[in-house]
Amino acid sequence: MRISKSMLSKTCVITGLLLVSQFSFARDIIIRKDDQSPPPQPMPNRTFVDTDIALTATVDNSNLAVYFDWAVGEATIIVYDENQNVVYQAVSDIDSILDLFIPLDCWSTGDYTITISYGTINLIGDFQL
Numbered sequence: 001m002r003i004s005k006s007m008l009s010k011t012c013v014i015t016g017l018l019l020v021s022q023f024s025f026a027r028d029i030i031i032r033k034d035d036q037s038p039p040p041q042p043m044p045n046r047t048f049v050d051t052d053i054a055l056t057a058t059v060d061n062s063n064l065a066v067y068f069d070w071a072v073g074e075a076t077i078i079v080y081d082e083n084q085n086v087v088y089q090a091v092s093d094i095d096s097i098l099d100l101f102i103p104l105d106c107w108s109t110g111d112y113t114i115t116i117s118y119g120t121i122n123l124i125g126d127f128q129l
Contacts, residue, residue, distance in 0.1 A: 027058060027060070027127070028056065028057070028058055029057040029058060029059055029126070030125055030126070031053055031055060031124070032053075032123065032124060032125065033053070033123060033124075034115060034122040034124035053121075054068055054069045054070055054118075055067060055068045055069060055116065055123070056069075057114060057116075057125055057127075059104070059127045062104060062105065063103060063104060064079070064088075064101070064102040064104055064127075065100065065101050065102075066099070066100040066102075067099050068094050068098040068099070069098075070098070071094055071095040071098070072094045072118040072119065072121075073093070073094060073095060073118060074091060074093055074094070074118065075091070075092050075116060075117065075118040076089075076115075076116070077089070077090050077092065077100065077102075077114065077115070077116050078114070078115045079115075080113045080114075080115070081110060081111075081112055082110050082111040082112070087107060090102075094118065104129060107129055108129070110128070111127075111128055112129065113126050114127065
């Protein structure tokens, strides 16, 4: 069976586009409580659900996004680079807006840490650009 050059070219282009598109999708950031105490042990035959973590966070090539599940009042968001320098800091009213988008267009590649505080809850997550 003979494969034409145009068919081979199309296959290569499609494969290349699929590989490039993998890097343009948002990646989840694992958010955890920022405390030194061990997590509580669940009761037998019960599922432990941490209701204090009322958000999810994702990062893609252009934005760091924080999505709150419900209104939590005033929240402080701070992002540190790998040298512990503050690269972003904001206080937002999460009663009126549940989604925050932080543009990343002028950030360099590297490791970052996000901290989110509301009420008595302190959360932390790590991500890479």
